[in-house]
Amino acid sequence: MARVLMLAGDAAEELDSMYPLFRLREDDHEVVVAAPTTRPVQLVVHDFEPGCDAYTEKPGRRLPVDLAFADVRPEEYEALVIPGGRAPEYIRTDPDVARIVAYFFAHELPVGTICHGPQVPAALGLLRGRTTAAYPPLKVDVELAGATFVDGPDVVDGAMVSCRGWPDLPQWSRAFLQVLTRSGGPTE
Template sequence: MPRVLILTGDAAESLEVMYPFQRLQEEGYDVDIAAPSKKVLRTVVHDFEPGFDTYTEKPGYRIEANIAFKDVHPEDYVAVVIPGGRAPEYIRNDPDFARIVQYFFHTEKPVAQICHAPIALAAAHVMTGRTSAAYPALKADVEAAGATFVDGAAVIDGHMVSARAWPDHPQWMRAFMKMLKENAPVIP
């Protein structure tokens, strides 16, 4: 079975990890979750509540990272997914995160990224000249990284599909699954 890699860490947005993890498995892909260390991660739930100028945060699901970034051989994977939440703030500082991400961009394998993921991709120096969605508050960060910000649900730029946040999952995953099946179909 083709393998897909999810790059994340503690405080990732629960839905942005769990939805692609389960959706990819449903389609027959093997999925590994990588983090700075192999451990049980604590995700968070970001929600939009009346009266708040931004999202709120609550404890989310626990999910196992079954491989550490340092042990990832990106050539073993057909695609990568980078969820948002707060995890991108610190996983971007791991040199192995940059090594892994750069492989997918240089080989033009499918990349799905959402929400706050562009700040981690910017640190890996792969955003220059790209077009990307992101959580709208990150518009300035996307532009500072040399990319064009688009406020959209499934922004496709070559081999990369991006979205604003978990409310965009249907459009984001539909576009990513189409790209993935064209590039690395599951053969029964």
């Protein structure tokens, strides 16, 4: 089965991280979690509370990390997943993250972004001319990065699959697995 790299960091959203991790493993894909260091990262839970204009954030579980960004050899993986949360805000500035993400886009390998995940390829100039979903308030950021924003649960642009956030994960997962299969990755 395929080896899938997941880029994480402290404040990655728990459902955005854990749902794809378990869904991909359920289909016998190997998921390797990479972060700035190999210590477990602190996930967060984002929710929508009545009377709040924005989502709220609470501490979530800790996610074990397999590999530091600096030790990732992207050619050893068939696909990439970038969960949302606040982690994309700062991992996008890591030079190793730039090296890793650029590899997947250059080789047209499957890249899945969830919620705030598109902030990473946007910061690297990799969304220009593409179509993507993201957490809806990021519409302006996506458009400033040269992409077309779509408010949808499973937006597919070539090998890139994106969604607005954790409520979309069932549709996103189906689309991502289809793209992974089409890309020459193993079938279910």
